[in-house]
Amino acid sequence: MTSRVEHTDVGAYALGLLEEDDRHAFEAHLLGCAPCRAELSDLSGMASVLSGIGPVEDYGAPSPEPVIDLLQRKKRTDRKTRRGTFVIGMAAAVTLVAGGLTIGTQLSADDVPQMAQAHGSHMGPAEQFYADGKPIEGTGVDGVTGGLVVESKAWGTHAALKLAGVKGPLECELVSVGKSGDRRVMTGWSVPPAGYGVPGSPDPLYMHGGSATPLKDIDHFEVVTSAGKKLLNIHA
Incomplete structure (x- = not known):
């Protein structure tokens, strides 16, 4: 990905499998790609779940490897061939783990509570981040309510939005407004x-x-809506 950014790298990024140069390039890509940000939101947290799972029997290896290590080794190999092959395999692994299937996986008694805790709340990554943070309540119009949890990052600002009291069909965007007046679209839906x-x-x-x-x-x-109507205002 050092030569070009690919949308398929979102899975590898979510699992922390990209090398440093590729990771920085993909983070820059995320700032301008709403579909990748949405997909990353769905996949975030999978690295911690996979890291908590015991070894997987890899019959080409001398000993079993943890799931995340096996994926990392496979990623390095697939970078030399086809990027898409890894993504399909990674997606299958994520689906199996999320669905509770553990083909070729050895789970100890200590692993089961850890996985149950990871999935028990049924919160998505954005909702979990919002729940764990300190929300800044916004001022809405026409019954719209919501707020933001924000954090400073090396690349800029990360935010989780909660929005309620809104009916569609509408197209909306979350926009940051700088002190200098510059406006940046953070995500859209x-x-x-x-x-x-x-x-x-x-x-x-x-x-x-x-x-x-x-x-x-x-x-x-x-x-704001695509028509320019402001639904919610949140002061930083």
Whole structure:
């Protein structure tokens, strides 16, 4: 990926399998790619789950290897051939683990509670980050409510959004507004007709987003529609 960034690298990035140069390049790619950010939100946290699983029998190796180590070794090999082969294999491994299947995997009694704890809350990565943080409540219009949990990163600002009281169909964006007035789209999404956090569809929406603007240089955040209507305003 040092020569070009590929969308398929989101899986390898989520598992921490990219080398340093590739990782920096993909993080820069994430800032401008909403589909990759959305996919990363779904895959985030899988590295810790896979790391907690016992060794997998690899019949070409002298001894069993932990799942994450086996994937890392496979990634290094597949970088020399086809990038897509690894991604398909990684996705299959993630699906098997998430579904509770452990083909070729040895789980000790101590591993089971660890996996149950990882999956027991049923929270997605964005919701978990929001729940663990200190939300900044926003000011909404027309019954819209929500807030942000933000953190400073070396590459800029990471945020988790909670949004409720909104009906669709709508296309929305989370935007960071710098103290200098510069605006950066952090993430975008579509609101289905049923909406989020409303009667008949009570669950709020949780989304991850990223801005290249450092947190100290951000004045506030906005949730806006594609038509330019401001739904929520959050001061940094």
